[in-house]
């Protein structure tokens with residue numbers, strides 16, 4: 486028998502597959518099914534400050550249309566926040582009662598002062614760790630990149646003061662200087678970094694001239710961005726790394742471990758292939774380890790990180806110059 490256990494955010498996980506934040510981690514029933522199918526931990530669906538603000542705006546709009554005095558409606562701001570946080574803390578409480586795997590709460594806030602109130606309430610509710618889903622749109626023309634980057638550090642510092650839970654930070658790759666930024670973030674005392682979040686992306690309906698949603702789910706080919714950056718950052722950071730985006734099967738899981746990930750987070754593959762996919766991924770990993778003679782993940786974790794590679798430049802190659810320049814490969818677009 487091989488040992489699949491791993492350390493993540495100071496917790497011992499029975500294996501490296503975490504159900505990432507999504508609609509599948511938003512109910513106790515589904516979380517129980519994820520545990521039954523082998524998930525080692527779950528990250529709850531994020532609580533979104535923005536969503537709560539929108540709900541309040543809707544109440545205000547309706548009240549305005551009915552001619553009410555809006556001063557009375559400050560109460561609703563408070564009430565809507567309370568109701569949403571109550572729902573979320575109940576989910577944490579009930580999940581903790583019904584499953585034995587760690588429950589990682591997830592917060593997405595847009596105004597920095599709210600992070601603190603949310604974070605400490607989730608800690609009180611019994612979450613095992615906290616994932617901060619942080620993203621400031623690079624199309625915000627009002628703030629410089631320095632201002633946006635500074636906000637990450639300010640928020641981390643404030644949350645660290647407010648809670649004693651291990652904190653993971655889930656980020657995007659929209660930074661002007663990604664490698665050094667990831668390294669700096671890892672030096673803040675956070676316990677882990679999740680590379681990377683994937684966002685809702687727009688598409689166009691060219692008949693109706695409307696913006697519509699594009700692929701909500703990732704494809705297996707989306708693995709390459711997180712794989713490259715886990716491999717580059719492994720051994721260069723002062724915290725755990727979890728890989729997210731494009732991990733759809735056991736081979737992708739093995740690749741991320743070889744790159745240096747402590748754990749992977751899966752979402753899209755659970756929607757497209759079902760929760761049973763987790764068991765299949767673990768079986769692939771187990772068989773592969775047995776075949777290679779590995780007894781535990783530490784026997785091979787990071788074996789293919791850039792730091793351990795005999796060809797570190799391969800991880801930084803960005804242009805196709807040689808790939809389609811010679812006769813070896815057939816150009817997919819010969820025109």
Ligand SMILES: Cc1cc2nc3c(=O)[nH]c(=O)nc-3n(C[C@H](O)[C@H](O)[C@H](O)COP(=O)(O)O)c2cc1C
Nearest residue numbers: 505506507531618682683703729730731751752753
């Ligand atoms: C339907 C859906 C809902 C999601 N909701 C959240 C969320 O609330 N918070 C979050 O941090 N990530 C959310 N994500 C992103 C996933 O956690 C994950 O980072 C992303 O989908 C990439 O991983 P994947 O390729 O395994 O899907 C969501 C993804 C999907 C598909």
